[in-house]
Amino acid sequence: MMDIRFVRENIELFKKTIKDKSMDLDLDRLLELDEKRRQLMTSLQDFNEKKNKASKEIPKMSAEEKKIKIAEMKKIDLEADKVKEALQKISGEYDSLMLIVPNIPSAETPVGPDERSNRELLKWGKLPEFDFKPKSHIELGLAHDLLDLDRGVKVSGFRGYYLKNEGVTMQLGILMYSLNKLVKKGFTPMIPPTLVRDFVLVGSGHFPFGKDEIYQIGNPHRLKDQEEKDEAKETMYLAGTSEPSLLAYHSGEILEEKDLPKRYCGFSPCYRSEVGSYGKDTKGIYRIHEFMKVEQVVFCRADVEEMMKLSKELEEISREILEDLQLPYRVIINATGDQGAGKYEMHDIETWMPSREGYGETHSNSALTDWQARRLNIRYKDKRGDLRYVYTLNNTAIASPRILIAIWENYQQKDGSLAVPKALQDYVGKKVIKN
Numbered sequence: 385m386m387d388i389r390f391v392r393e394n395i396e397l398f399k400k401t402i403k404d405k406s407m408d409l410d411l412d413r414l415l416e417l418d419e420k421r422r423q424l425m426t427s428l429q430d431f432n433e434k435k436n437k438a439s440k441e442i443p444k445m446s447a448e449e450k451k452i453k454i455a456e457m458k459k460i461d462l463e464a465d466k467v468k469e470a471l472q473k474i475s476g477e478y479d480s481l482m483l484i485v486p487n488i489p490s491a492e493t494p495v496g497p498d499e500r501s502n503r504e505l506l507k508w509g510k511l512p513e514f515d516f517k518p519k520s521h522i523e524l525g526l527a528h529d530l531l532d533l534d535r536g537v538k539v540s541g542f543r544g545y546y547l548k549n550e551g552v553t554m555q556l557g558i559l560m561y562s563l564n565k566l567v568k569k570g571f572t573p574m575i576p577p578t579l580v581r582d583f584v585l586v587g588s589g590h591f592p593f594g595k596d597e598i599y600q601i602g603n604p605h606r607l608k609d610q611e612e613k614d615e616a617k618e619t620m621y622l623a624g625t626s627e628p629s630l631l632a633y634h635s636g637e638i639l640e641e642k643d644l645p646k647r648y649c650g651f652s653p654c655y656r657s658e659v660g661s662y663g664k665d666t667k668g669i670y671r672i673h674e675f676m677k678v679e680q681v682v683f684c685r686a687d688v689e690e691m692m693k694l695s696k697e698l699e700e701i702s703r704e705i706l707e708d709l710q711l712p713y714r715v716i717i718n719a720t721g722d723q724g725a726g727k728y729e730m731h732d733i734e735t736w737m738p739s740r741e742g743y744g745e746t747h748s749n750s751a752l753t754d755w756q757a758r759r760l761n762i763r764y765k766d767k768r769g770d771l772r773y774v775y776t777l778n779n780t781a782i783a784s785p786r787i788l789i790a791i792w793e794n795y796q797q798k799d800g801s802l803a804v805p806k807a808l809q810d811y812v813g814k815k816v817i818k819n
Contacts (some may be wrong), residue, residue, distance in 0.1 A: 385487045385758040397488060402645040404495050404720035405486050414485070417478040424471040431464040485591060487755045490692075490729040494719040501719035506701065509712030511736055516798045520739035521789040522668045524796055525551065528817050531669070543658065543672045547785060554791070554804070555676065555784045557811025559728060559748055560680045562705055562782040569701065571649040571680065576629035578652050579620050587635060587760035588628035588714070588776055589726040589752075598624060599655050625648030627778045630681035631756055638771065639764040645684035645694060653676065669785045670744060672710050678781040683762065683774045686754060688728075691775045695729065695751045698779035702733055702747045705782055708807045711790050712736040714743055726755040733780075735790040746787055 391398055392415065402409050438457055440615055442450055494503045500704040512518075527529025530551030534542035567573050579601065590598060599622040623629060630650045639646070654677050663673035680701070682694050699715065706713045713735045723730040730750045734743030754773035755765070763771045795803040802817040809815050 385482055385755060386487065387758070388482065391415075391485060394416070398485070401486050401488055402722075404489070405723070405725060406497050406721045407484065407486055407725060409481065409484050409486075411485075414478070414481040417474050417481065420474055421471065421478055424467050426473070427467045428464060431460050435493075440585045446817070473483075480592075483586065483759070484569075484725060485578060486725040487753060489720050489723065489727065490751075491722065492717065493729055494717065496719035497721040498719070499722045502716045502722060503719070505715045505717055507714040508707065509710070509736070511535050511712050512738065512794050514738075514796075515799075516795060518738050518793065520668070521737075521792045524792045524802060525669075527800065528802060528819060530792075530817075540673070542644070543666075543667055545672060545785075547788075550804075550812050550814070551785070551788065553812045554808055555788060557808045558709075558782055558784055558787060558791075559651065559678055560811065561708075561807055563649060565705065566649040566678070566680065566701065566781055569647075571647040572650055573624075574630065574633075574650045576624070576626045576633070576650045576652055578623045578629070578633070578655070580623050580629055582619060582621070583635070583760075584628045584632040585621060585623070588631050588756060589724070589759070590624065590628060593725055594624075597656050597658065598622070599657055620813070622655040623652070624656040625654050625677060626652040626679045627681055630679065631760060631762075631776060631778075633781050634683065634774075635760040637685065637762060639762070639774065641685060641764050641766050643721055644764060644774065645682050646699055648681045650679045650681070652679070654783075661811075668789070672785075675783060675785060677783040680777075680779045680781050682777040683757075684777070685764070685766075686772045686775055688775075689778060689797070690755070691753065692729070695731075695749060695777055695779075698777060699733070699749045700732055702749065702779060702781060706733070706735060706746075709791065709805045711794055713746070724750075726750075726752045728753045728755075735787070736794065737790050738793045739789075744786070744789065746783065746790065747780040749777075751775070751777050 395415070395572045396512060399411055402411060408594040435457060438453055442453055445453060487675050494501050501673065522531070522533070529549055532546040532548060536546045582591065584599060601620040601622065630648045633648070653674060655674050658671055658673060679700050682698065684690055684694055703713070703715070713733055716732050716734065718730040718732060728751045730747050730748065733747035735746040742799065753775050756776045757773040764774050766772055768810060792802055795805065797803060800819065804815055805816060
Protein backbone atom coordinates (compact mmCIF):
# COMPACT_ATOMS: atom_id res chain seq x y z
CA MET A 385 0.00 0.00 0.00
CA MET A 386 1.21 3.50 -0.82
CA ASP A 387 0.66 6.85 0.88
CA ILE A 388 -2.35 8.39 -0.91
CA ARG A 389 -0.83 11.85 -0.48
CA PHE A 390 2.26 10.69 -2.35
CA VAL A 391 0.03 9.26 -5.07
CA ARG A 392 -1.83 12.58 -5.43
CA GLU A 393 1.46 14.44 -5.71
CA ASN A 394 2.90 12.04 -8.35
CA ILE A 395 -0.04 11.12 -10.57
CA GLU A 396 1.90 10.77 -13.84
CA LEU A 397 4.63 8.72 -12.15
CA PHE A 398 2.03 6.28 -10.83
CA LYS A 399 0.27 6.07 -14.19
CA LYS A 400 3.60 5.15 -15.77
CA THR A 401 4.27 2.55 -13.04
CA ILE A 402 0.82 1.00 -13.53
CA LYS A 403 1.57 0.69 -17.25
CA ASP A 404 5.13 -0.59 -16.73
CA LYS A 405 3.95 -3.23 -14.25
CA SER A 406 1.10 -4.27 -16.58
CA MET A 407 -1.49 -3.66 -13.89
CA ASP A 408 -5.25 -3.24 -14.15
CA LEU A 409 -5.89 -0.17 -12.01
CA ASP A 410 -8.04 2.88 -12.82
CA LEU A 411 -6.02 5.56 -11.05
CA ASP A 412 -8.45 8.31 -12.01
CA ARG A 413 -11.25 6.40 -10.29
CA LEU A 414 -9.13 6.02 -7.16
CA LEU A 415 -8.38 9.74 -7.09
CA GLU A 416 -12.06 10.53 -7.61
CA LEU A 417 -12.99 8.34 -4.66
CA ASP A 418 -10.23 9.92 -2.60
CA GLU A 419 -11.60 13.40 -3.29
CA LYS A 420 -15.14 12.37 -2.36
CA ARG A 421 -13.85 10.59 0.72
CA ARG A 422 -11.98 13.66 1.95
CA GLN A 423 -15.00 15.88 1.33
CA LEU A 424 -17.26 13.56 3.32
CA MET A 425 -14.75 13.30 6.16
CA THR A 426 -14.51 17.09 6.29
CA SER A 427 -18.31 17.29 6.46
CA LEU A 428 -18.36 14.83 9.36
CA GLN A 429 -15.71 16.84 11.15
CA ASP A 430 -17.80 20.01 10.70
CA PHE A 431 -20.88 18.24 12.11
CA ASN A 432 -18.89 17.06 15.13
CA GLU A 433 -17.55 20.55 15.78
CA LYS A 434 -21.10 21.98 15.65
CA LYS A 435 -22.33 19.31 18.08
CA ASN A 436 -19.42 19.91 20.46
CA LYS A 437 -20.04 23.64 20.38
CA ALA A 438 -23.77 23.15 20.98
CA SER A 439 -23.16 20.79 23.92
CA LYS A 440 -21.25 23.59 25.65
CA GLU A 441 -23.83 26.26 24.82
CA ILE A 442 -27.04 24.38 25.69
CA PRO A 443 -26.56 24.39 29.49
CA LYS A 444 -26.41 28.21 29.39
CA MET A 445 -29.60 28.59 27.31
CA SER A 446 -33.18 29.26 28.30
CA ALA A 447 -35.73 26.47 27.99
CA GLU A 448 -37.02 27.80 24.67
CA GLU A 449 -33.52 28.24 23.26
CA LYS A 450 -32.62 24.70 24.34
CA LYS A 451 -35.67 23.36 22.51
CA ILE A 452 -34.67 25.10 19.28
CA LYS A 453 -30.99 24.09 19.55
CA ILE A 454 -31.83 20.43 20.27
CA ALA A 455 -34.06 20.37 17.21
CA GLU A 456 -31.16 21.75 15.15
CA MET A 457 -28.88 19.05 16.52
CA LYS A 458 -31.35 16.35 15.50
CA LYS A 459 -31.26 17.67 11.94
CA ILE A 460 -27.47 17.66 12.04
CA ASP A 461 -27.52 14.05 13.30
CA LEU A 462 -29.71 13.04 10.36
CA GLU A 463 -27.41 14.82 7.91
CA ALA A 464 -24.37 13.22 9.56
CA ASP A 465 -25.95 9.76 9.24
CA LYS A 466 -26.41 10.34 5.50
CA VAL A 467 -22.77 11.39 5.16
CA LYS A 468 -21.60 8.34 7.15
CA GLU A 469 -23.65 6.09 4.87
CA ALA A 470 -22.17 7.72 1.77
CA LEU A 471 -18.66 7.43 3.23
CA GLN A 472 -19.15 3.77 4.05
CA LYS A 473 -20.44 3.15 0.53
CA ILE A 474 -17.30 4.47 -1.18
CA SER A 475 -14.79 3.29 1.42
CA GLY A 476 -14.99 -0.35 0.33
CA GLU A 477 -14.11 0.47 -3.28
CA TYR A 478 -11.47 2.97 -2.18
CA ASP A 479 -9.79 0.45 0.13
CA SER A 480 -9.84 -2.24 -2.57
CA LEU A 481 -8.16 0.05 -5.09
CA MET A 482 -5.57 1.23 -2.55
CA LEU A 483 -4.50 -2.39 -2.03
CA ILE A 484 -3.43 -2.68 -5.67
CA VAL A 485 -1.58 0.62 -6.02
CA PRO A 486 1.93 -0.47 -7.05
CA ASN A 487 5.23 0.55 -5.55
CA ILE A 488 7.51 2.75 -7.65
CA PRO A 489 10.36 0.59 -9.00
CA SER A 490 14.01 1.52 -8.63
CA ALA A 491 15.79 3.41 -11.38
CA GLU A 492 17.86 0.25 -12.06
CA THR A 493 14.80 -1.92 -12.74
CA PRO A 494 14.43 -2.74 -16.46
CA VAL A 495 11.13 -1.67 -18.00
CA GLY A 496 9.35 -4.53 -19.73
CA PRO A 497 6.11 -6.55 -19.67
CA ASP A 498 7.48 -9.92 -18.52
CA GLU A 499 10.53 -12.08 -17.77
CA ARG A 500 11.87 -11.61 -21.31
CA SER A 501 12.96 -8.13 -20.24
CA ASN A 502 14.91 -9.35 -17.20
CA ARG A 503 18.60 -8.49 -17.26
CA GLU A 504 21.48 -10.70 -16.22
CA LEU A 505 23.73 -9.13 -13.58
CA LEU A 506 26.36 -11.81 -13.06
CA LYS A 507 27.26 -15.50 -13.44
CA TRP A 508 29.24 -17.78 -11.16
CA GLY A 509 30.67 -21.27 -11.62
CA LYS A 510 31.74 -23.49 -14.45
CA LEU A 511 28.99 -25.43 -16.22
CA PRO A 512 29.52 -29.22 -16.02
CA GLU A 513 30.83 -30.98 -19.09
CA PHE A 514 29.73 -34.62 -19.30
CA ASP A 515 31.48 -37.25 -21.41
CA PHE A 516 28.29 -39.28 -21.23
CA LYS A 517 24.59 -38.63 -21.81
CA PRO A 518 23.39 -36.93 -18.60
CA LYS A 519 20.14 -37.97 -16.98
CA SER A 520 17.33 -35.80 -15.68
CA HIS A 521 16.52 -35.50 -11.98
CA ILE A 522 13.52 -37.75 -12.60
CA GLU A 523 15.68 -40.53 -14.04
CA LEU A 524 18.27 -40.13 -11.29
CA GLY A 525 15.69 -39.99 -8.52
CA LEU A 526 13.97 -43.14 -9.73
CA ALA A 527 17.22 -45.01 -10.39
CA HIS A 528 18.46 -44.42 -6.82
CA ASP A 529 15.06 -44.79 -5.15
CA LEU A 530 15.12 -41.16 -4.01
CA LEU A 531 11.86 -40.19 -5.63
CA ASP A 532 8.46 -41.79 -6.25
CA LEU A 533 6.19 -39.78 -8.50
CA ASP A 534 3.60 -42.44 -9.37
CA ARG A 535 2.63 -43.10 -5.77
CA GLY A 536 2.86 -39.39 -5.06
CA VAL A 537 0.21 -38.74 -7.70
CA LYS A 538 -1.88 -41.64 -6.40
CA VAL A 539 -1.91 -40.22 -2.88
CA SER A 540 -1.77 -36.46 -3.45
CA GLY A 541 -2.95 -35.95 -7.01
CA PHE A 542 -1.30 -33.96 -9.80
CA ARG A 543 2.20 -32.74 -8.84
CA GLY A 544 2.29 -35.11 -5.86
CA TYR A 545 5.60 -36.79 -4.98
CA TYR A 546 7.46 -38.79 -2.35
CA LEU A 547 11.08 -38.14 -1.40
CA LYS A 548 12.83 -41.27 -0.11
CA ASN A 549 16.07 -42.49 1.41
CA GLU A 550 19.00 -40.14 0.75
CA GLY A 551 16.57 -37.76 -0.94
CA VAL A 552 15.10 -37.10 2.51
CA THR A 553 18.41 -36.67 4.34
CA MET A 554 19.74 -34.47 1.57
CA GLN A 555 16.68 -32.22 1.66
CA LEU A 556 16.75 -31.88 5.44
CA GLY A 557 20.52 -31.42 5.26
CA ILE A 558 20.43 -28.49 2.85
CA LEU A 559 17.65 -26.85 4.87
CA MET A 560 19.54 -27.26 8.15
CA TYR A 561 22.82 -26.20 6.56
CA SER A 562 21.18 -22.97 5.38
CA LEU A 563 19.40 -22.37 8.68
CA ASN A 564 22.61 -22.82 10.68
CA LYS A 565 24.42 -20.39 8.39
CA LEU A 566 21.74 -17.75 8.90
CA VAL A 567 21.77 -18.15 12.68
CA LYS A 568 25.54 -17.60 12.66
CA LYS A 569 24.97 -14.42 10.65
CA GLY A 570 22.63 -12.99 13.25
CA PHE A 571 19.20 -14.07 12.03
CA THR A 572 16.58 -15.11 14.56
CA PRO A 573 15.30 -18.59 13.59
CA MET A 574 11.59 -19.31 13.67
CA ILE A 575 9.14 -22.01 12.75
CA PRO A 576 6.17 -19.76 11.95
CA PRO A 577 2.50 -20.67 11.40
CA THR A 578 1.60 -21.88 7.94
CA LEU A 579 -2.13 -21.75 8.70
CA VAL A 580 -2.84 -18.02 8.55
CA ARG A 581 -5.64 -15.48 8.66
CA ASP A 582 -6.75 -13.26 5.79
CA PHE A 583 -5.02 -10.07 7.01
CA VAL A 584 -1.64 -11.83 6.99
CA LEU A 585 -1.82 -12.45 3.24
CA VAL A 586 -3.29 -9.02 2.55
CA GLY A 587 -0.40 -7.57 4.54
CA SER A 588 2.28 -9.37 2.58
CA GLY A 589 0.62 -8.50 -0.73
CA HIS A 590 -0.25 -12.09 -1.65
CA PHE A 591 -3.86 -10.89 -1.54
CA PRO A 592 -5.52 -9.73 -3.70
CA PHE A 593 -2.92 -10.39 -6.42
CA GLY A 594 -2.10 -14.08 -5.91
CA LYS A 595 -5.29 -15.31 -4.30
CA ASP A 596 -5.69 -18.08 -6.89
CA GLU A 597 -2.33 -19.49 -5.82
CA ILE A 598 -3.32 -19.82 -2.16
CA TYR A 599 -5.09 -22.84 -0.64
CA GLN A 600 -8.16 -21.98 1.41
CA ILE A 601 -8.99 -24.30 4.29
CA GLY A 602 -12.49 -25.74 4.39
CA ASN A 603 -14.38 -28.27 6.49
CA PRO A 604 -17.07 -29.86 4.31
CA HIS A 605 -17.58 -32.74 6.78
CA ARG A 606 -18.65 -30.75 9.83
CA LEU A 607 -21.29 -32.29 12.07
CA LYS A 608 -24.82 -31.06 11.52
CA ASP A 609 -25.25 -29.69 15.05
CA GLN A 610 -21.99 -27.77 14.65
CA GLU A 611 -22.93 -26.20 11.36
CA GLU A 612 -24.13 -22.88 12.77
CA LYS A 613 -21.02 -22.49 14.94
CA ASP A 614 -18.67 -23.39 12.11
CA GLU A 615 -20.27 -20.86 9.79
CA ALA A 616 -19.10 -18.15 12.17
CA LYS A 617 -15.45 -19.25 12.04
CA GLU A 618 -13.12 -17.06 10.01
CA THR A 619 -11.60 -18.30 6.77
CA MET A 620 -8.06 -19.67 7.06
CA TYR A 621 -5.38 -20.23 4.43
CA LEU A 622 -2.20 -22.25 3.90
CA ALA A 623 0.76 -19.94 3.33
CA GLY A 624 2.83 -20.33 0.18
CA THR A 625 5.95 -19.14 2.03
CA SER A 626 6.83 -18.14 5.58
CA GLU A 627 7.24 -14.52 4.47
CA PRO A 628 3.63 -13.51 5.37
CA SER A 629 3.85 -15.03 8.85
CA LEU A 630 7.24 -13.47 9.55
CA LEU A 631 6.03 -10.06 8.39
CA ALA A 632 2.84 -10.27 10.46
CA TYR A 633 4.87 -11.09 13.57
CA HIS A 634 5.20 -7.35 14.17
CA SER A 635 1.86 -6.27 12.70
CA GLY A 636 0.27 -3.35 14.53
CA GLU A 637 3.46 -2.75 16.55
CA ILE A 638 5.71 0.26 17.08
CA LEU A 639 9.39 -0.72 17.11
CA GLU A 640 12.37 1.23 18.40
CA GLU A 641 14.89 2.53 15.89
CA LYS A 642 17.78 1.20 17.97
CA ASP A 643 16.43 -2.35 17.48
CA LEU A 644 16.53 -2.09 13.68
CA PRO A 645 17.30 -3.86 11.47
CA LYS A 646 15.50 -6.96 12.68
CA ARG A 647 16.56 -10.13 10.86
CA TYR A 648 14.39 -13.27 10.87
CA CYS A 649 14.64 -16.61 9.10
CA GLY A 650 11.66 -18.93 8.93
CA PHE A 651 11.69 -22.66 8.30
CA SER A 652 8.34 -23.97 7.08
CA PRO A 653 6.41 -26.16 4.68
CA CYS A 654 4.90 -24.13 1.83
CA TYR A 655 1.77 -24.67 -0.25
CA ARG A 656 0.94 -23.28 -3.69
CA SER A 657 -1.89 -24.25 -6.00
CA GLU A 658 0.11 -23.29 -9.15
CA VAL A 659 -3.16 -22.34 -10.89
CA GLY A 660 -1.38 -19.95 -13.21
CA SER A 661 1.16 -22.54 -14.36
CA TYR A 662 -1.10 -24.89 -16.32
CA GLY A 663 0.99 -26.91 -18.75
CA LYS A 664 4.33 -25.70 -17.32
CA ASP A 665 6.88 -28.11 -15.84
CA THR A 666 4.31 -30.87 -15.41
CA LYS A 667 6.91 -33.58 -14.82
CA GLY A 668 9.27 -33.95 -11.90
CA ILE A 669 9.67 -31.73 -8.85
CA TYR A 670 10.39 -28.33 -10.38
CA ARG A 671 6.84 -27.00 -9.97
CA ILE A 672 4.91 -28.65 -7.14
CA HIS A 673 2.12 -27.95 -4.67
CA GLU A 674 4.05 -28.42 -1.43
CA PHE A 675 7.68 -27.99 -0.51
CA MET A 676 9.95 -26.75 2.28
CA LYS A 677 11.84 -23.50 2.48
CA VAL A 678 14.06 -21.33 4.63
CA GLU A 679 12.97 -17.73 4.09
CA GLN A 680 14.58 -14.48 5.25
CA VAL A 681 12.65 -11.37 6.27
CA VAL A 682 14.21 -8.10 7.41
CA PHE A 683 12.68 -4.94 8.90
CA CYS A 684 14.84 -1.81 8.60
CA ARG A 685 14.71 1.96 8.88
CA ALA A 686 12.93 3.97 6.18
CA ASP A 687 16.11 4.54 4.22
CA VAL A 688 16.51 3.29 0.64
CA GLU A 689 20.31 3.16 0.83
CA GLU A 690 20.18 1.03 3.99
CA MET A 691 17.49 -1.20 2.49
CA MET A 692 19.50 -1.88 -0.65
CA LYS A 693 22.62 -2.60 1.40
CA LEU A 694 20.60 -5.21 3.32
CA SER A 695 19.22 -6.56 0.05
CA LYS A 696 22.78 -7.15 -1.12
CA GLU A 697 23.54 -8.89 2.19
CA LEU A 698 20.59 -11.26 1.74
CA GLU A 699 21.58 -12.04 -1.82
CA GLU A 700 25.17 -12.73 -0.86
CA ILE A 701 24.02 -15.32 1.71
CA SER A 702 22.07 -17.21 -0.96
CA ARG A 703 25.01 -16.99 -3.33
CA GLU A 704 27.31 -18.26 -0.59
CA ILE A 705 25.09 -21.32 -0.07
CA LEU A 706 25.15 -22.13 -3.79
CA GLU A 707 28.91 -21.65 -3.91
CA ASP A 708 29.30 -23.93 -0.89
CA LEU A 709 27.40 -26.51 -2.94
CA GLN A 710 29.54 -25.72 -6.01
CA LEU A 711 26.46 -25.13 -8.15
CA PRO A 712 26.73 -22.75 -11.13
CA TYR A 713 24.23 -19.90 -11.00
CA ARG A 714 23.37 -16.51 -12.36
CA VAL A 715 21.71 -13.43 -10.82
CA ILE A 716 19.13 -11.43 -12.75
CA ILE A 717 17.29 -8.20 -12.03
CA ASN A 718 13.58 -8.60 -12.72
CA ALA A 719 11.80 -6.27 -15.10
CA THR A 720 8.83 -4.15 -14.04
CA GLY A 721 6.29 -6.62 -15.45
CA ASP A 722 7.94 -9.57 -13.70
CA GLN A 723 8.55 -8.14 -10.23
CA GLY A 724 5.09 -7.79 -8.73
CA ALA A 725 3.13 -4.77 -7.55
CA GLY A 726 4.87 -4.22 -4.21
CA LYS A 727 8.49 -4.54 -5.29
CA TYR A 728 10.92 -1.64 -5.41
CA GLU A 729 13.62 -3.93 -6.75
CA MET A 730 13.73 -7.70 -7.21
CA HIS A 731 16.57 -10.07 -8.08
CA ASP A 732 16.21 -13.77 -8.88
CA ILE A 733 18.97 -16.33 -8.63
CA GLU A 734 18.79 -19.11 -11.20
CA THR A 735 20.81 -22.30 -10.77
CA TRP A 736 22.09 -24.42 -13.64
CA MET A 737 19.96 -27.51 -14.33
CA PRO A 738 21.46 -29.67 -17.09
CA SER A 739 18.20 -31.38 -18.11
CA ARG A 740 16.66 -27.96 -18.79
CA GLU A 741 19.78 -26.98 -20.74
CA GLY A 742 19.56 -23.73 -18.85
CA TYR A 743 19.10 -22.05 -15.51
CA GLY A 744 16.07 -22.58 -13.29
CA GLU A 745 14.86 -20.13 -10.65
CA THR A 746 15.82 -21.19 -7.13
CA HIS A 747 15.90 -17.92 -5.16
CA SER A 748 14.03 -14.63 -5.13
CA ASN A 749 15.20 -11.48 -3.34
CA SER A 750 12.88 -8.46 -2.94
CA ALA A 751 13.06 -4.97 -1.44
CA LEU A 752 9.64 -3.35 -0.91
CA THR A 753 10.19 -0.04 0.95
CA ASP A 754 7.11 0.56 3.19
CA TRP A 755 4.56 -1.06 0.83
CA GLN A 756 3.99 -4.05 3.15
CA ALA A 757 4.52 -2.18 6.41
CA ARG A 758 1.65 0.20 5.63
CA ARG A 759 -0.67 -2.74 5.04
CA LEU A 760 0.39 -4.33 8.34
CA ASN A 761 0.81 -1.05 10.26
CA ILE A 762 4.39 -1.74 11.35
CA ARG A 763 6.13 1.44 12.45
CA TYR A 764 9.11 2.56 14.44
CA LYS A 765 9.89 5.59 16.54
CA ASP A 766 12.90 7.45 15.19
CA LYS A 767 15.42 9.46 17.20
CA ARG A 768 13.22 12.55 17.08
CA GLY A 769 10.25 10.58 18.38
CA ASP A 770 8.41 10.63 15.04
CA LEU A 771 6.59 7.51 13.88
CA ARG A 772 7.64 6.10 10.52
CA TYR A 773 6.82 2.92 8.65
CA VAL A 774 9.62 0.36 8.47
CA TYR A 775 10.99 -0.88 5.16
CA THR A 776 10.79 -4.64 4.51
CA LEU A 777 12.86 -7.14 2.57
CA ASN A 778 12.53 -10.86 1.91
CA ASN A 779 14.72 -13.48 0.29
CA THR A 780 14.78 -17.22 -0.32
CA ALA A 781 17.71 -18.71 1.56
CA ILE A 782 16.93 -22.14 0.12
CA ALA A 783 13.86 -24.01 -1.15
CA SER A 784 13.65 -27.76 -1.54
CA PRO A 785 13.11 -30.10 -3.33
CA ARG A 786 13.71 -27.79 -6.32
CA ILE A 787 17.34 -27.31 -5.33
CA LEU A 788 17.73 -31.11 -5.42
CA ILE A 789 17.23 -30.97 -9.18
CA ALA A 790 20.39 -28.91 -9.53
CA ILE A 791 22.35 -31.03 -7.05
CA TRP A 792 21.44 -34.40 -8.54
CA GLU A 793 21.88 -33.34 -12.15
CA ASN A 794 25.16 -31.47 -11.66
CA TYR A 795 26.68 -34.16 -9.41
CA GLN A 796 25.81 -37.23 -11.50
CA GLN A 797 28.72 -39.51 -12.40
CA LYS A 798 29.48 -41.59 -15.49
CA ASP A 799 28.85 -44.86 -13.61
CA GLY A 800 25.33 -43.66 -12.74
CA SER A 801 26.14 -42.76 -9.13
CA LEU A 802 25.51 -39.40 -7.48
CA ALA A 803 28.30 -37.58 -5.68
CA VAL A 804 27.16 -35.75 -2.56
CA PRO A 805 28.31 -32.13 -2.16
CA LYS A 806 30.95 -31.87 0.55
CA ALA A 807 28.79 -29.43 2.53
CA LEU A 808 26.04 -32.06 2.81
CA GLN A 809 28.02 -35.26 3.34
CA ASP A 810 27.62 -35.27 7.13
CA TYR A 811 23.85 -34.88 6.76
CA VAL A 812 23.49 -37.59 4.11
CA GLY A 813 25.99 -39.88 5.79
CA LYS A 814 27.93 -40.73 2.66
CA LYS A 815 30.02 -39.21 -0.11
CA VAL A 816 28.40 -41.09 -2.99
CA ILE A 817 24.90 -42.43 -3.58
CA LYS A 818 24.99 -45.72 -5.49
CA ASN A 819 22.40 -48.25 -6.58
